[in-house]
Amino acid sequence: MPKYMTKQRKALLDYLSCHADEKLSAKKIEADLSSEGISISAVYRNISDLEKEGKIRRVNQSGSREVFYQYTDGAHCKECLHLSCEKCGKTYHMNSEVTKMLIENLAKSDEFAIDKASTVLYGVCRECREK
């Protein structure tokens, strides 16, 4: 959809690919890129394009109304489901065996076709449980 590679778009893409799987708010992105010079409207417009292209996903922290974005343009991200720790906020990639099995089971017993791109499972990761 975008036609020109402006310096703002380049800075944003660089930033995002360095922060893959991290949950980023529009505000944080703008702040972190302030040295590069990008307005909040450009952040929103570009984010919106990237979302349509499927390179970014919108994620919500459960229990909060804040909206985050995550860069998910890697091959690995297309194959598995994602786990989000409610304590530390980290994203984990679900074991691909388990993912496959889950998807098959759901297709069979519930006749439901999971959308990997928009599903995120919430819970607590091992590290946080041990604390």
Added chain:
Amino acid sequence: MPKYMTKQRKALLDYLSCHADEKLSAKKIEADLSSEGISISAVYRNISDLEKEGKIRRVNQSGSREVFYQYTDGAHCKECLHLSCEKCGKTYHMNSEVTKMLIENLAKSDEFAIDKASTVLYGVCRECREK
């Protein structure tokens, strides 16, 4: 947390229990209860209490920024995961066998403890796929 059972709170609870598993926006709740007389602020304040009590869950329609609420105070809702159809918006209860297996697998291979209350899986239901 709430101390008094006001007529607004009663109307809201009645309304919610009749619409369990439906995705409701604050706006829709207010509109549907307009005949009972409840202000949007009362809706928000009560919703917020119910959320803290765990009787309501916040759900997002993937791809939209709209926020919905769902009454999930039934026994059945505590035992299984929920599936949300991206086409028709309906909520389905995941087969409890599959749920159990998934949770066990995740605990084993990914060492991740799923939070059933805040996880919703997105996809497309059989009915919508057949269309």
Added chain:
DNA sequence: CTAGTTGCAAAGAGTTTGCATGGCG
């Protein structure tokens, strides 16, 4: 040069909050 992009500021949408009034217990 020309159309896509940006920044700014204003407009919107959704949600929260302060305060006086009203009603539950």
Added chain:
DNA sequence: CGCCATGCAAACTCTTTGCAACTAG
């Protein structure tokens, strides 16, 4: 009667949009 909850309106926050200026190709 006392305190909690409500309604209203104002305040806020986040996001979107219109428009003139800028810039990538």
